Structures are given as structure tokens and as C-alpha cells.
Amino acid sequence: MQKRTSQAIATITCCAALTAGTASAAHAATPQAPPASSPRAATATPAALPSGTATATSFWDGVTASGKPMRYQTIASPYWPLGTTVKITYGDKTAVGVVEDFGPAEWAVAQHDIPAIVDLSEEMMAGLTGVRSNSVHVRFQVLSWGTGRVFRSAGTGYDLAMGRG
Numbered sequence: 001m002q003k004r005t006s007q008a009i010a011t012i013t014c015c016a017a018l019t020a021g022t023a024s025a026a027h028a029a030t031p032q033a034p035p036a037s038s039p040r041a042a043t044a045t046p047a048a049l050p051s052g053t054a055t056a057t058s059f060w061d062g063v064t065a066s067g068k069p070m071r072y073q074t075i076a077s078p079y080w081p082l083g084t085t086v087k088i089t090y091g092d093k094t095a096v097g098v099v100e101d102f103g104p105a106e107w108a109v110a111q112h113d114i115p116a117i118v119d120l121s122e123e124m125m126a127g128l129t130g131v132r133s134n135s136v137h138v139r140f141q142v143l144s145w146g147t148g149r150v151f152r153s154a155g156t157g158y159d160l161a162m163g164r165g
Helices: 002-020 023-028 106-110 122-129
Strands: 051-059 074-076 085-090 093-101 118-121 135-144
Touching: 051 122, 085 118, 085 122, 093 118, 093 122, 118 122, 122 135
Parallel strands: 051 118, 074 093
Antiparallel strands: 051 135, 074 118, 085 093, 085 135
């Protein structure tokens, strides 16, 4: 029953996005259903939340999958639910962001020595590294799970994003 309800909501959301006439909204509105072991289904304690080292890339886009405008705190991940709060550390600098978009793309995740499981807003990247457009190794720590859509529930970097990589 829950699977049918989720599929119906995704279909309605997709149709609404298509009616609005925006391909990017349609793309953002058709996420894959999260697996039964998804972060939303887990009753994780703070110690069980994922953390590790990943590659972070930077991005800037006028429209995010959440519908919110880009801002300093905007980050993107294909594996974490929208609304997830994540602490990013580069050297001795730290920033906290909120997943409001989906990315990087699968090909971009896989092209790095450590998978690029997170995109930082160009402003956050500049605050951490001094350069807006960059690709660097960072420490990440999921602080709390969001309750929004998940774009992908498998693929290169998924285990890393879930703290198993």
C-alpha cells in the first residue's frame, strides 16, 4: 500500500511539473523510490549518521530541486533526502549546509579518486577554499536526515554517502 501511495504521489508530482512546462522541474519531481533501508526509514541515533571523506565539487543553479533559490547553505547530493543537514569540513574551516538539490551527476561522481557525493554552492566552496569553482576532498558529517525526496538509492558513491564506504 505504501509503495502504491509513493508511486501515485511521484506520478502526480511529475504530471504537475510537466503541466508547468519545465523539464528541470519534471526531472526533479521523478525521484526513485527510496529503499526500505533508506535514511528516512531508519531510526538512527546521531552516532549512526554517516560521515567520512568525499570529494566535493561546486555548482550554482538558479532553480533547485527543492524549489528554493540557491544560497550559501545550498548543497546537493543524489543520495541524501532533500532537507538533510550536513557539516562540511575543509582543512580548519567548517560550514553547515542543507540538501536542496540533486547532484552531482553519476558520471561526475565516478570521475574522482574519492567519489564526489556532494556539490557545494559556489559561495560555500569559496568560503571554505577561497575559490568558487573547485573540486576538493572534504570531511562530511550528516547531522540530521531530511524528509524530502531522494534522487538515487544506488550507484557509485552510495555506500560512501551512507557511511559504509
